[in-house]
Amino acid sequence: MAMSPWEVLGVEQNASEQEIRAAYLRMVKRFPPDSSPTEFEQVRDAYDGLRDSKARVLRLMEADPMDPLPNLLTTAERTRTFVGPEPWIQAIEEGRRGK
C-alpha cells in the first residue's frame, strides 16, 4: 500500500510547515539523489504534495471510508519500546551466527 506523504517524511499529519521542511531536508540528506534516486523521488513527491498549504489541506481531506479494516494494522505506525539490554545481547549472537 502506498505511503501517505506524511508517512514518507516521517511527520505527524498536524506537523507545521517548518516541521515538514525540516523533515524533508533531513530525508534528502539521508537519501541523496545520486545514491538513492528512488527514495529521493518519493521524498520529493511527498514534499511537493505538502509544501503548498492548500494542497496539503486537500491531501488532509483525503480518506477512504471503505478501506478494508485490516489496513489499519498494516499502516499503523510502529512504536519504540524499551526492552532492556538482554534482547540486544541475544541479537548480537543471532546476528553473528547468521553471518
Place this chain on the structure above:
Amino acid sequence: MIPEKAIEKVQEALARRDYRSAVDQAKELHRNWGTESTERLLVQAYGERIRDLRVRGLTQEADTLRELVRNRYPGSAFRLDASPPKVLGWAAVLADPGLSAEDRDRIHGRIVSEVTDPRALAAVLPEGHPLRQVAESVWSAFERATSQRTEDSDVLLPDISRRSPFAPWKSLIRAISAFYRKDDETAAQHLAAIPANAAVEPLAAVLSSTMKDDEPGPKGRTLSLRNLISPRPGSENLASLLKSVDKALREDAESKLMKAVAAAVKECEISAPTLLERLRAHILAKTTVRPVDTRNLMRAMGVTDLIPNAYLTRLTARAAELIQHHERAAREWQRFRKAAVAEGWIKPGREEAVILIHAATVQARMFEDYAQDAHGVFGAACELDPSAGNFSAWVKALSERFPKAAEEAATEWRRVRPTDIEPVLFRLQQFETRNALQKAEKELATAEALAPMNPGVRNARLRLLIKILHRHLNTRNRRLADRDLADFEAATQFRMADLPALLPALTHEVRLVFDGSVDAREPRGQIAALLGEPAAALLLYAVGTVFRPASHLPPPDTFPPEQRQRIPEAMIRVYLIMRAISAVLPVPEPWAKELSGILRSGALRDAMQLRQLGELALRGAQPELTYAISAAGLALGGPTEGRFLYLRSRAVPPHQQHRRACVVAASLSLARQVQDAETINDCLRMSEGSFGTRQLSQALFDIVRKQEREATQYPNSRQTGPDYRKHDPSWSDFRSFDSSSGAGRPDQAFAALLEELAEALESGEPPEEFTRRVFGRGGGRGRRR
C-alpha cells in the same frame, strides 16, 4: 550457608568432564538454596555442557539448551558466552608494560570483533583493571540506553576514545539513545562509525533497518529484536476479526456485524490500544454507507458516543459524500473544519477556507433552500482567502442552478479582484443568456480592455456579433444587419483559420432574409474556394440552422465520388468554424449515415480526425454516431484509446449505468497513462456528476478494454452490449450505494436522464428523438411515437 561440599562436587564433575551430572548437581543445589552464587554455578555448568555438545557436533541440541538457559536465567546468561581463559589471557597480556604497540593493537582488534557482552569481560578481569572499569561503564550506559529515555549527555562515555576497543560499543549506545529519542539522523551518524567487523555490527543493522522501516538483513536473523523494540500494534487475531467485521458489513447482517464489532474492539483493546479510537471511527464511517442501528453499534463498540475529532469527521464526511448525502457531507465537513483547527491539523484562515469551499460545493448540490445557504459559506471562505480559485469555485458551483447568486458572486469577485478576467467573462455570458445584448457588449468592452488576447474574450466577440446579427435579422433591420456584416469583415478574429469562409455564409443569410429566395451558388462558390465543395454546402446549412428553423443540405450522393470522400474532412472544418462561434452543428441523418458507412469501411484511420468527429457528434448529441466513431477509434488502439473510451461512455444509453461507470474508469486510467489532461478532466467531471470515481481491478480493466473494442454495434433491445456486473466484485457496493442511501439508484438514473435531456435540449434534439434514443423504443426497427 551453602554447603561447600556440594559446590566442590559440582566442580569435580566439571573437572572430570562429566557435564551432565555437574548440571544435575548444580540444579539440585540451586533448587535448595536459590542464591545468586548457585545460579552462577548452575549457568557455568550449563555453559560447559553446551560447549561439550558443540564439540560432539550436536549443534542443534546445544542451541536449544542455550536458548532455554538464556530464557530461564537472563541475568546470568552472559556467562554462557564468556570465554574466561581467552579473555583473561588478553587482559593479562594487556597489563604487561612491556607489550609491543603492535600486539596491543592486535588484542584490541580482537576485543572489538569478539566481545559480545561487556559484562563477560568485566567479570573475568581483576578488580581495578582499567579495561574492567571501561567494560563496566559501557555496560551501565548500555543498560540505561536500552531501558529508559536518555539524553545524549547521559551516554557520552567521555573516557572511551575513538581508539579504545570499546569505541564501537560507545557509538552503538549513543545510536540507541538517539533512536529512542526519535533523532534518527544522529542515530544514523553514530551507526556509520561502527566498523563492519565489530561484534556489535548486527545491532547497527537492526537499528538502521528499523529506522528506515524496510526489510532487515537475512530473514529472521534480527527480526525478533526489531519486532521487540519497534512493534507494530495489533495481532493476527485482530486482523482476522477485522476481516470478519468487513465481511459482516458486506453481507448486511446486522446481528452478525454487532458480534464481530464487539469481538474486534475487545481484541483491539488488548493488542492495539493505540488504534482503538481509529478503529471505532472507521467502523462508524463504514456504517454511514450501510446504515445500522447506531445505538446497538455504539454498545458493541463499548461507548455511548464518539468524540467528533478531525480523524472521525473526515471519514464520516467522505462516507456521506460517497452515498451522495450532500446535506450530511456538508455538515460533517464543517465539523471537520472546526476540529482540524482546534487540533492543529490546519491553521485558521487560508487553510480553513479550503475546507469551507469544499463544504459549500457539496452543499450547492442539495435541494434549493439548503443549496442557497452555500452562497453564504462561499462568501465566508472568500473573505478568509480571496483567491481567484475560491471565487471561481463559488461561481462554478452556483452557476447552473442559481445563476442570479452566481452573478452576485462574480460581481463580488470583480469588486475584490478588479484585474481578473474570469468574472467579466462570466457576467458577459450571463447577459448573453438573458439576451441582454447591450449589457453584454458593455461587459465585452471591459473584457477587451482587460485582456484583448484572451481566447475567451476573442470567442466572445464572435459569439456576440452572431447574436446581434440574429437580433437584427429577427427585427428585420437591414441597415443594422449590413453594419453587422461590416463589423464581421473588420474583426481580426474572423481572419484566422477557416473563419473567413463564414462571411459569405452570413451575407447569404442576410440576403435570404431580406430579399427572399436568392441564388446560393455565388456564396457556395466563394466558400468552396476556401474549404472545398462538401464543406461549402455543409457550412451554408449549418449557418442556416443558427438563424432559421429549416435549412437545406444536399444529400451526400449528389456529390461526385472524389468530393464524397472529403465529407469527414468537411465535417471537421465546419465543426471547428461553428465551435468558434459557439454554435452546434447537428449532422443531418443522411450525412451521419454516410459518415457511419465510411467508418465501417475502415477508410478513416486518422486518430486526430476521428477524435474531432467524435467531439462533433458529442456536441450534436448524436449518441449512435458517437458510438460508431468510438468504435473506429478503439479499433486503432494506441495513445488515443482513453479518449475513445470516454466517447464510448458518453454514447452508452443512460440506463446502462454500470457499464458507463466501468468505461469511464478505464478511460481515466488510460488517459492518466498518457497524461491526456482533457480526457482526465472530462472523465472526472462525468464521474463526479453521477457515480463517483471508481477504481477497476486489472482483470476488469482488461475485460472492459477488450469487450468495448469488440462491441461495435450501438446497443438495442436485441443486442444490449457488454455487461460487466458479473466481472465486478464491487458491483454489490455500487448497487448498495445506490439503494441504501438517500440518493437511491432511481434518483441517480433520473439525474443522468436530466443531464442527458439538458444536453439534448441544448443541441436542439427533438423530444421524440430523445425518447427513442434514451429508452431504446423501436430498437432500430422503426419509430414509435
